[in-house]
Structures are given as C-alpha cells and as structure tokens.
Amino acid sequence: MRKRTRRQLQGWGAVVAVLAAVWVAGNWAMVWPVLVAAGAIAVVGGAGWGLWRAHRIAVDRDRQWRAQEEAKARELSMAEVDALTWQDFERYVAELCRRDGCTRVVVSGKSGDLGADVVGYLADGRKLVVQVKKYAPERSVSSQDMQKFVGTARLEHGADVALFVTTCRAFTKAALGLAVRQDIVALHRDLLGSWVKGAHLATLIPLNGSGGGTRRPPV
Known part of the structure; x- marks a missing residue:
C-alpha cells in the first residue's frame, strides 16, 4: 500500500x-x-x-x-616598568592609551620627534600628544625638559591634550608651574603607578598640578 x-x-x-x-x-x-x-x-x-x-x-x-x-597593559608592576628600555616604555605608554579607548595611537620611536613620542586620539576625538621620559626614580623633570615640550606640543603637533609622562618621582617646582600655566598634564611616578594599576587616563588628567611627586623610597 x-x-x-x-x-x-x-x-x-x-x-x-x-x-x-x-x-x-x-x-x-x-x-x-x-x-x-x-x-x-x-x-x-x-x-x-x-x-x-x-x-x-x-x-x-x-x-x-x-x-x-588591555591584559598586556595591566600585567606590569612599577618594578617591571623600571626594567623596560626607553623604547619599550614608549610602547607600553601607547598600550595604556589604547586600553583607555584612544584610537590611531602611533609610537614615534625615534630621535627628532620634537617631543611627540606617542600620538593618538582620545575617545572624544581630541588629539593626544605624549612626551615620555624614562628617568631613574630619584631624578626630577627639569624646567628645561618641560620648556621643550611646551614649545612643540601644540604649535608643532596640534595637541588638544598634551601629556608629559615620566618614571621619576617629581617635577621641579619650576617645571610643574610651567606645566600648569601651559595646560600640560604632568604625570609623575605616583600618577603613572595609578595608571598602570588600572586608573583611567580621563580620571588622571584633572589631577595635573596636584604635586610634583613624592620623595618616598623607590617601589
């Protein structure tokens, strides 16, 4: 059937x-x-x-x-940051920028960059120019260092946000005063440590001028 x-x-x-x-x-x-x-x-x-x-x-x-x-950018302690070469430190700062939402991040990685070691754009579209100084913790960023960056960050590179990042503990009083007057964000070792541990860059920018850093023993 x-x-x-x-x-x-x-x-x-x-x-x-x-x-x-x-x-x-x-x-x-x-x-x-x-x-x-x-x-x-x-x-x-x-x-x-x-x-x-x-x-x-x-x-x-x-x-x-x-x-x-992001995982890579959170792996390092400050002791490991100190062990980086200056080239690797520039790349690490670029990783931190990307972690916090920056786009089109470029590392210069060469001399003659006129202070623009890392360039990118914040999430809100503003251009970010970063000067990176890999100094020993006991050193200070001098007024001369800051003057060079002030002279190029906006006039030469068109920065909307100019960021000076260093591994040393302090900016001299003259350097920090110049940074505040010229709207340069000065990130000394303590603030860099907070950034490395996960603090967002947007929360650190308003802290500019909150002190030249501390003189505590190296971490």
Missing part, C-alpha cells in the same frame, strides 16, 4: 513538473523578468550577508586584540 502511494505521488509530481515546464515555455515573456529579479535579489542578499559576516569577524578580531592589549 505504501509503495503504491509513493509511486502515485511520484507520478503526480512528474505530471506537475511537465505542466509547469509547458506553462513556463508558453509564458516565457512573463516569467523571465521574475527569474532575473529573483536572481538579482539572491546575489545582492548573498553579497550583503558576506559583508555582514566579514564585518562581524573584523569586529570580533578587534575586540580580541583590544582585550589582549
């Missing part, structure tokens, strides 16, 4: 297919535009799906990369 029913269904299916073919042949002028439109929709839909999938893959990869950068 089941075999007979299956054969009947197959027979009716063949009849329907033949009738459909005959109808299409007799009405081709009306059918072909529909087929062309359906094909175009399929192509466009396939292309759109491919673009959406490529976008999702790119977004996922970017998210993974940022997560890796």
Whole structure:
C-alpha cells in the first residue's frame, strides 16, 4: 500500500513538473523578468550577508586584540616598568592609551620627534600628544625638559591634550608651574603607578598640578 502511494505521488509530481515546464515555455515573456529579479535579489542578499559576516569577524578580531592589549597593559608592576628600555616604555605608554579607548595611537620611536613620542586620539576625538621620559626614580623633570615640550606640543603637533609622562618621582617646582600655566598634564611616578594599576587616563588628567611627586623610597 505504501509503495503504491509513493509511486502515485511520484507520478503526480512528474505530471506537475511537465505542466509547469509547458506553462513556463508558453509564458516565457512573463516569467523571465521574475527569474532575473529573483536572481538579482539572491546575489545582492548573498553579497550583503558576506559583508555582514566579514564585518562581524573584523569586529570580533578587534575586540580580541583590544582585550589582549588591555591584559598586556595591566600585567606590569612599577618594578617591571623600571626594567623596560626607553623604547619599550614608549610602547607600553601607547598600550595604556589604547586600553583607555584612544584610537590611531602611533609610537614615534625615534630621535627628532620634537617631543611627540606617542600620538593618538582620545575617545572624544581630541588629539593626544605624549612626551615620555624614562628617568631613574630619584631624578626630577627639569624646567628645561618641560620648556621643550611646551614649545612643540601644540604649535608643532596640534595637541588638544598634551601629556608629559615620566618614571621619576617629581617635577621641579619650576617645571610643574610651567606645566600648569601651559595646560600640560604632568604625570609623575605616583600618577603613572595609578595608571598602570588600572586608573583611567580621563580620571588622571584633572589631577595635573596636584604635586610634583613624592620623595618616598623607590617601589
């Protein structure tokens, strides 16, 4: 009984297919535009799906990369920061900037950069220019160091936010006073330590002028 029913269904299916073919042949002028439109929709839909999938893959990869950068930027203690070369320290500062949402972050990594060791853009679109000084903890950033950065940060590099980051514990009184007057954000060792431990850059910028640093024994 089941075999007979299956054969009947197959027979009716063949009849329907033949009738459909005959109808299409007799009405081709009306059918072909529909087929062309359906094909175009399929192509466009396939292309759109491919673009959406490529976008999702790119977004996922970017998210993974940022997560890796953030993890990398949080791994170091200040003792490990002290052990970095000045080139690695510049790259590490760039990683901290990326961790906090900065985009298009570039490390100069060469002499003659006129104070722009790291350049990027804050999340709100403002241009960030960073001067990085890898000094021994017991040293101080001099007024001369600050004067050089003041002279180039905005006039030469167009900084909206100018950041002076150092591993030493203090800015001299003259250097810090100049930074405050010229709206240069001075990040001494203690503030850098907070940044390394996870404080967001946006919370550190308003602390400029909160002291030249401390003279406590090295961490």
